Amino acid sequence: MLVDLWRHSTGQVDCLPRAGAHALANDGMLQRFQLLVYPDRRPWEWRDRSPNRVAREAAFTVFERLADFDPIDWGASPADDLAKFPYFQFSDDAQAVFIEWSEDMHRVRIPREDDPIVRQHLSKYDKLFPALALIFHGVDCVIREAGGPVTRIAARQAAAWCEYLEAHARRCYGLLKDDGLRAAQALAAQLERGALEDGFTHRDVRRHQWRSLTADGDIRAALDWLEDEGWLRSEPSGGTGPGTGRPTLRYRLHPTLKRRSAA
DSSP states (O other): OOOOEEOOOHHHHHHHHHHHTSTTTOOSTGGGOTEEOOOOOOOOOOOOOOOOHHHHHHHHHHHHHHHHOOTTTTTOBOOOSSOSSOBOOBOHHHHHHHHHHHHHIIIIIHHHOOOHHHHHHHHTHHHHHHHHHHHHHHHHHHHHTOOOSBOHHHHHHHHHHHHHHHHHHHHHHGGGGSTTHHHHHHHHHHHHTTOSOTTEEHHHHHHHTOTTOSSHHHHHHHHHHHHHTTSEEEEEESOSSTTSOSOEEEEEEOHHHHHHHHO
16 A cells, blocks of 8 residues: 655745645545654754664564565454455454544544645545555564554554644645745735836746746735735836827836845
């Protein structure tokens, strides 16, 4: 069972949710990234210490054993008419944990979720839970050198991880709900460095293709946001008669920004 793992920079996290937000672009690809983790930025700090060799060797031992293990020797059921490969089952108490978790997911969490993309994401956790439980069970089998069905402990660990990953997924999808704030911040940064002259237009911004300012909707939201905050003032230009060109909006800079642009 495949579990997708994806962790990247905030800017690149942003591009995929934006694609998934639109009905025509939302093909379910993003929801397949089930181990989606929001990339919190941490301040750089100097560290000079030796690697933990004991922890490294323990981890490598788990990887090596899991790469070569025989599932039948560890208590898996053999392949049969319904399953092409050997398979593990939940123990009775682990099955009870999964049933309780699944009922809460499908009777409470998903029905009460307003965001359709988050609902789609959570609907794939029925595969994520047993996949995680099997991973935890495999690690435990290596450590204890004993097999058997997937345990209640592994199931509870899987439930805890699903809750943790749901919180991160919501943060990633939350990038869609900033109402233009990220675009406004990006445009404000460009204005502060004098990248646009007084009287610039929507097209001038789009031409640069700055991050968070590539789509017309994002640019409009950024311009509206900064105008509301007093950074800009829009004024109509052209379109008043023959020879005046097409009507457009030009954006005048706040005097402080105008001085920076001139400098």
